[in-house]
Amino acid sequence: MxxxxxxxxxxxxxxxxxxxxxxxxxxxxxxxxFAKNTLKDFTSDGCSMSPDGFAWSVNAYLDCCVAHDVAYWAGGAREDRLRADEELKQCITVKANKYTADAYFRGVRVGGSAKLQTPFRWGYGWVEDRGYKPLDMEERSEVADKILSVDWEQIYDSIFLGNKK
Known part of the structure; x- marks a missing residue:
């Protein structure tokens, strides 16, 4: 043979x-x-392990957290993560106050590391852990295509129905 x-x-x-x-x-x-890393469909639980707002306005800054989740789902370089965290802080400052924004900023800086195996870590959308590698053109295209196909009503419905992790 x-x-x-x-x-x-x-x-x-x-x-x-x-x-x-x-x-x-x-x-x-x-x-x-050498198999291609694939991107899962976008998911969000709102402000992971934290309130999405106040008792009198329960979703006051939910949109800030969902936008932040988009960045964390896609992942990328360390600088991209810092930018996403700073944008979250700025958004929550506008929708709530600087004290709440500072608390959330500190929380995501500590709990959102790509090195932690949490469902809300940096780059959580990829099947294989990709750390802090910048997204290449093909990956950016895949992210853009997936975002265009997101059913935002379903995302928000799952958050409102209490499916927080």
């Missing part, structure tokens, strides 16, 4: 089965390592 590969012609003989098994295993692992 003869096996052909791109690299060499291999004729298994006594004692070479281990080499063949190692070669096939390495080939399979290498192919998985």
């Amino acid at each position: 003869i096996f052909k590969s791109k690299l060499a012609l291999f004729k298994p003989r006594k004692g070479h089965w281990v080499s063949l098994a190692v070669y096939l295993l390495v080939t399979m692992v290498a192919r998985q390592g």
